[in-house]
Amino acid sequence: MGPTDLSDALAGFSQPDDPNLLVGIETSDDAAVYRVTDDIAMINTVDFITPPVDDPYWFGQISAANSISDVYSMGGKPLTALNLVMFPSKHLDMGVLRDILRGGHDKVHEAGASLVGGHSVDDNEPKYGLCVNGVVHPDRILTNAGAKPGDALILTKPLGSGVLFNAVRAGKYEFSALERETLPTIASLNRTAMEQALKYDIHACTDVTGFGILGHSLEMALGSNTNIYIDYRSLPFYTGAPEMYKRGETTGSNKANRALVARNRLAMSIELRSFEEELLYDPQTSGGLLLALPAEQAGLLLKDLHDNGVGVAAQVGEVTDEHVGLTVR
The missing domain is CATH 3.30.1330.10 (PurM-like, N-terminal domain)
Incomplete structure (x- = not known):
């Protein structure tokens, strides 16, 4: 289901008031x-x-x-x-x-x-x-609502699995290439990434799944009352994903994910071609972790991730105290 359909269906429901419920549905956490x-x-x-x-x-x-x-x-x-x-x-x-x-x-x-x-x-x-x-x-407990101004953002898996899955079904992309180059990463646990992350002062975390990088970044921004900058050129993409969008492939979730982000503040300070922009809304299955931590610790965490087999991890943005929302630059 699209995220806006789901939020509309849940609108008006009473919230639990049990003091032992430490994380509920209030910030759309994981x-x-x-x-x-x-x-x-x-x-x-x-x-x-x-x-x-x-x-x-x-x-x-x-x-x-x-x-x-x-x-x-x-x-x-x-x-x-x-x-x-x-x-x-x-x-x-x-x-x-x-x-x-x-x-x-x-x-x-x-x-x-x-x-x-x-x-x-x-x-x-x-x-x-x-x-x-x-x-x-x-x-x-780590939540998606604890990001702080000055934090760096680290992503631990590439993006673009959604369009690759659809392209294979449509006969536009070879399953053998997907199995060789992509599926081992998609099916890998986020266990190692979190084990390394817990050595540092992680302020917020979410996994990037069906709502795409912008949808889940938006949830973090809203929950944390911050602005999140996404550095487009730093985003890692699975092999073949940009090409599939360039050739006209898409997914059934891109439109709904775009509608979710459009309900809030999004600033585009970089000029992207339409297929490049679609990658921001691509739904992930078994996606990576998006981690917010003090900027001075980001390089050390990245080194630990790379040294322990999470070689695709990348610093992809930062958190600021500007208007609440997203900026892609």
């Missing part, structure tokens, strides 16, 4: 956080997707990594996961379902969490994801 004791807060999140690729094992891995990422983006550790399965059992071989679940199982195991059950229904199209539970210390 997960809920509930204090259990003075030292333990529980992270709850759920996510499921339709197949971004036809290969069922890759589908399972990507979806599981996408679901688990929300726990990492809150600064937490995933503990348990429950499968969410929608599958056309009368039309697809059950071996396909087994491979989807195997992909999810392997990714949960890689995260050090336990897969403990789930729920399934028969459906017209396969859908798969996880409900993930994790923990974090109540005093060390």
